[in-house]
Amino acid sequence: MSAAGPSLADISLLLVSQIASGMPSNKKIPCEPCTQCNGRLRNPLTVKKHRERREALEQASASAATIGQMLLESQVASTSTASSRLTPEDDSTSSGDTSTASGEEGSSSSSDSTSSGQSVSRESSRRTTSRRTRSPSPAVSPSGEGQLQSSSCEDSDVFRPSKRARLDDDPNSEDIGADNDRLGLDVTPEDGTTSSSEESEDETMESDRRAIVIEERVPFQQCASSDEIDERGSHDGGNDDEVQVAAGQPDDEEDNEEEEEEAARIAAQQREEEVQEQLADEPQVLPAQNPGEQDPTLQDEQEEDPYRSQIQYVLNAQDIINRIRAASLDNDKLPPKVLHRLRNPRRPRTTGDLLTPDERTCLQLYISLSPYPQDAYISALDVIVDNFGMEKPLSLYKVRKLVEDISGVVPVYDDMCVNSCYAFVGQFADLDHCPHCNEPRWNQTALAQTGKKIPRQRQCTIPLGPQCQTLRASEEGAAAMSYRHRKVEELLRDGVGKYDDMWCGEDLLDLTEELQLTDDDITVGFSLDGAQLFQNKKSDTWIGIWVIYEYDPMVRYKRKHVLPAVIIPGPKKPKNLDSFLFRSFYHLSALQRENNGAGIRVYNRAKDQVVNSRIIFITGTADAKALVELDGRVGHHGAHGCRVGCEMKGRHKGSGHYYAAHLRPNNYNVEGCMHGDYDFTQVPTRCSVEKYEDDLKRVVESEDQAAYEENRKETGISKPSIISGLHPKCILSPPKCFGLDIMHLFFLNITEFFASLFRGKLRVEGDDLKSNWRWRKLIGTVWKEHGKLIVAALKHFPDDFERPPRDPTEKMNSGYKAMEWHHWFYNLGPAFFRLFLPADLWEHFCGLVRAVRLLKNRVITPENIQEAQQLINTFVRDFEFKYYGRNPDRLHFCRPSLHTLLHAPSEVVRFGPGAYTDQYLMERSIGELGGDVRQPGTPFANLAQVAVRKCQINSITALYPEFRKEQDKPSRYATDLGDGYMFLPVQDRIAREVDGELGDYLKEEIGYSKIRRFGRLRLPNEQVVRSRFSEDRKLSEQTRISRMVKLLINGETYYGEVQLYFRTRALEPRALVLLFSTPDRDLWERSKKTLWACTKLDPPHGLRIVEVSQIQALVSMQPLPPLPGEPEGRWFPVEKSFLEGTYLPPDIEDEEEI
Structure with a gap:
């Protein structure tokens, strides 16, 4: 050692020797205290060995504390050595190699001991309250004990991961080679650099078994402290986590100590140069875009309600809301690896670096067959292996683990009442019986026989955060997610001329300016509804989804952008819906409060940067029954039962059941019903935020049940909404966030x-x-x-x-x-x-x-x-x-x-x-999820798994769009006409003569009748319009007519029947249509412009050649039943409602050329 004091290399060598003396090479560090292992390991010899290893680790821990003290005492002396490696001002480097450690040693000598000299940003230091998330660089403990705070011996060159091993299909084991990069786990400090020390730390947490095999033995330059090793070994869910640590010192270490030290210093200098090159390529962290990132006003002005209600129903809601207001990801039920990834995003690796060829094939096969039963994957994989060969095919279990690792989406389960009354969360978490029906929480048979507490029923929540982190991780995703920002900028600049999206609404535009939303923020909505999985079986289920409002409306509601949120099993309706939604909104609240209100950190591929992204809640929707629980209002038969909270008061028949009668009944003198008629000349208004809060306060502060019932009747509010527990600077405040369905x-x-x-x-x-x-x-x-x-x-x-x-x-x-x-x-x-x-x-x-x-x-x-x-x-x-x-x-x-x-x-x-x-959208999602349930014996559990896999696959395809199956890929025989129009088969192979009236008309209009006919046209709105040419070939009487169109000719609306499509000799796409007449004006006016009665014109007078771009939509032309005295043979159009979304009919690829 140098006279000036021990260097980090000296300390590392001493630490290694201490560990080596106390723990034989290739011994495994136990993951938990032996008292716990003794309950898990039944073999006495195994328990003994486990205890011996634990004692060796404790000895190494004590040695590490001694070394840390030596380091603290030699801070001043080591300044000159450290400054040659890394300047004290460069406090953002945290790559986990010698240069980083040395830099920390140097920086610690130039800082006051009370501030510990840690090279950690303020944002990162705030997160050190969680044992799972530590400072990204080693530092001296402010207490003076000198323990190394973070550095993993896995980062040293002494560790060379061996070739990935494979486990069998035991569902209790995981792939030994589950790579940390597969999860995207990495520490990106505030300057955007990647901390390999925390990356390797999370490698340990990622797999239940992780073997780090030493293939080369060179001196340590960094090594994790004993406390850090102990912490890794005891993380949640790590009952079987073991890390193999070898001494790393040759037998003649004492004779060659000086040579080893010199070699280590040279290696450290080389690694420092590599780190500097890496820093130039890593994405940089942007500061929060909102001006108030560090503004204390971002914190809740009121952490909990100042008045605790005397009404138990209201008090239950208050308790849940207060817990949501105090939410933190550290107290959420996220696995450590998910939490680490959530707080430390990184640029995704390419699939070539991420996966082996066999893994890629199996993953692509699994994603393509995800809508089908699991046997489909197994059968398809067997065919591929038998006919084409595969070195290491992935079983169904392994490919599902691979999907979970890449997506980072892991479900969270909470116990619930077997009758769906309450979820055992929040203030109900410690109960053993349902507070409503008194049914036991645990399986009584298992409890009596084994003493194990096995829940009788559980609900499934799929966290939103990991899904949001993938949305902008690809170029395609980042471009699609930029719509909202561009749309709002356009509206704020040019004004609202027409309402063609939700962002045209005044409240959302005001919210954008008030919160200064940026293109990095994410706006979401929550939708909830009940469903019955089986028609003839009691199977009530409640399903919640998240909707991302960053996308263009044309793609916003496609299934790949709809994120399942919660699955609440039946068989009955929840008695306390807040308890079932608690986990979803607790997690959202925690995401909103990350980084002092700046939001979670996500990688934006368009910017190639890690940015802060706030998640803004803007709307909650549900059917009438569920909305009462979500918004906290009374039912629709309350005195003030208006869904938007206006002043209109109902009338009753002498009971508490009110009806929305705007006109006062004749000679009606019932108390509470004698108010005057409603003024239909005024524009209806909704309840303001200020009035809502005043009314809510009045309800909450009710002194007793009688006062509560009176206040509830007068205000129309029964309890505070669970939405009020979210961050007040990240929501559209109640009641504005509740609109009409x-x-x-x-x-x-x-x-x-x-x-x-x-x-x-x-x-x-x-x-x-x-x-x-x-x-x-x-x-x-x-x-x-x-x-x-x-x-x-x-x-x-x-x-x-x-x-x-x-x-x-x-x-x-x-x-x-x-x-x-x-x-x-x-x-x-x-x-x-x-x-x-x-x-x-x-x-x-x-x-x-x-x-x-x-x-x-x-x-x-x-x-x-x-x-x-x-x-x-x-x-x-x-x-x-x-x-x-x-x-x-x-x-x-x-x-x-x-x-x-x-x-x-x-x-x-x-x-x-x-x-x-x-x-x-909610109804369609229920149909899609319920349609994939294939286990009638356990439908609720199966439904939860279907939802989880949907989220996982959505996240993977968001990260890697190349895995997304193109659902709308056109036929190879299709002819692209531009601007979204496309000719589709059926079609002529060669030009043919058109006979009859159509041929005569063509000769008259264009001079020839020998053309190549096309049978179908795809419109920009994705509708497919057939023609008489294609439909006349179908002999089925059940064929539904799909050749009627709405046309826009010279600014006027017409309806017509398409006879055929063709291209002129100049290759111009045209349609030959038979027009309908103009409408019956008298009937049109009397029907308030709802009934367009017309007749089909006869050829050739009604024939017209039109450009395909003049076809606006596919419509239905229905026969009009005549009244007595009216002419027959009239038709009326029915246009499609686009509420149900757009899609391609299943027969778009079924027809061929003729």
Whole structure:
């Protein structure tokens, strides 16, 4: 050793010798205290050996403390040696090699001992409260004990990982060679450099068995302290984690100590040069883009409610909210490797470096077959191995572990009541019985026989953070995620001319400016709904999803961008939904509070930088029953049951059940119901944030149950929302974040109610008589004839239209879907209902249809909003005159959904078109997840696994888009026409003569009739329009007509039937169509512009050659049933609603050339 004091190399050598003397070479360090191992290892000899190894480790730990003291005492003397390796100012280098360690030694000598001289940034030092996340560089303990804080002996050249070994398919074991790089685990300090010391540390935590085999023996330059080794060995879930450590010293070490020391110093200098080269290539960490990154106002102004409610129902909600407000990733249930990766992102490796050829093949095969049963992968793999050979094929278990490692997505499970009453989290975490039904939490048989506490039922939560970290990790993902920022900048610069996305809404634009959202932030929404997995089996399940609103609406709602959040098993509805959502929102709150409110760190491929990304919660949606639990309001039959919290108060019949009657009943003097009529001339307003908070405070501070019930009735609030537990600077504050769900409102609530009205299914009360209901017409033979009309309409709905309505006389009472209600009521209703409704009621009904058609669109103009508001105000007012008639016996006709209609137009101004936030996406997700359940015996567990694998595959394809299967890859026979148009087979191989009227028209218009015909055209909206040329080839009577189109010619709308497609001799794409006439203007006006009655023109007068770009959409042309005295042979168009999304029909590839 030098006279000036021990160098780090000297200390490393001494530490190694101490470890070597106390622990024989190739012995494994035990991962946990022997008292725990003794309970796990049954072999007495194994227990003894384990204890001996532990004692050796403790001896090495004591030696490390002594060495640390030596280092502390020699700080001043070692300054000159350290300064030659790394300057004290370069406090960001943390590569885990000798240069870093030496730099820390030098920097520690120039800093005050009270501040410890640690080369750790302020942000990194805040995270040292977690034992799993330490300072990225070695430093001297401020207490003076001198222990090395972080440096892994795995980083030294003495460790050379051996070739990856493989385990068998034992589900209790993991792949020995599970590479840390596969997880993307790395420490990227504040300057963006990569800390290999913490990377190697997490290698130890990543696998349950990890063998580090020493192939070369050279002197140590760095070695982990004994405390660090002990900490690695005892991490969560590491019952079997073992690290092989060899002494690393030859037998003649004492004779060659000086030579070894010199060689080590030379190696350290070489590694320092390598680190400097690495630093130039590593992504740099950007500071938080928001100005207030370190602003203390980012912290919650109020960490917990100042007043604890005296009402247990409210108190339960408060306790959960307070825990969410205090959330931290350190206290979340994330595995250590997931937490490490979440806090230390890195640039993803290429798949060539990440995977062997066999692993890549197996992974690609697994992703491609993910929608199919697991036997599909096993069978396909056997075929590949038998016919093409594979050196190391991955079993199903191993490929699933590989998927988990690469994606970083790991589910979190929480115990729950077997009757779905409560989840055992938060204040309920220590209970052994359900607080509601008193059912035991644990399997009593297993508890009695083995003493083990095995939960009877568990819910599954899929953390959002790891999924968010992958979204911008590829060039494709980063480009797609930039939409929101570009869209908002455009709107703030140019103003809102039309509402074509949710970001056009005033509240979201205000939120953008208030929070100064950047292109690094991520905006999310949460959607929840119940589902029944099996029709004839009690299998109620609640499913929650996260929606990422950074994408363009054309791709935002595709399945790859929808992230399952929580699976709540049945068999019953949750009694305390907050407890089941606790884990999801606790995790989100922790993500929002990371880095002092600056957000989590993610790698942005477009910037090639690690950036801070805030996760902003902007909306929560659910059906009416679940929304009550989510937003904390009373049910829709409360005195103030409005879903948006307006001042409108209902009326009741002498009980606590209120109805949304806007007009005061005649001669009605019931207390609480004598307020005046609602003013239909005003624009409805919603509850402001300030009023909501005042009302909520009033409810929370209720002194007793009677005061609580009175305050609840007056305010319409029953408890604080779980959303209020999130970071106040990272949310759209309640109640603004709760909007309208137009799917349930327009296509379920309203339609079911009017079906009951027209069929006379509502209950009769008091002196009222059904014979007085002049709208009760769908009964008897009229109802049966109506059903036949609906069945006949089926073949006129194109394949692209989802769920055309089935026979309502047979299916309406047994699961009519929302899209079926939509087609039946809004699309076919104006034409079919006029056959039985009185003229004034039909016109009244058409006013509702017109308003809904305007509001369900994805593009809405201010003029549309104004027109819709006038129509709805008139419709609701006239409904109460025509149907309810101020009759107290008909108060139950005044449904809350009718009042909610009044708010629908103004919600577009506030939050954009409702099509972008409705529950159609949730319903589709339920169908996709439920459709993959293939284990009826354990459906809930199977559903959870399906959701987890979906998230894992989504994350992998976000990281590596090359694994994504192209669902919309066109046929090799397709002809790309540009601008999103494409000719598809069926088609002629060569040009052929066109006969008859069509040929004559072609000769007259273009001079020739010998053309190459094409049968189908793909539009930019992904609809596929066939033609008579292709459909005449199909002989099936069940063929659904898909050749009717909407055209825009010289700015005017026309409808037509496509005869064929062709290209001119100048290769210009054209369509030959047979047009329909202009509409019956009188019927068009009387129907409030909902019924376009027209006739098909005869050729050649009706033929027209049009450019394919003039075709706007595929439509359905339905025969119009005539009233007495009206002409026959008329048609009316039905346009597709784009609420259900766009997709390619399954037969796009099925047809060939002819």
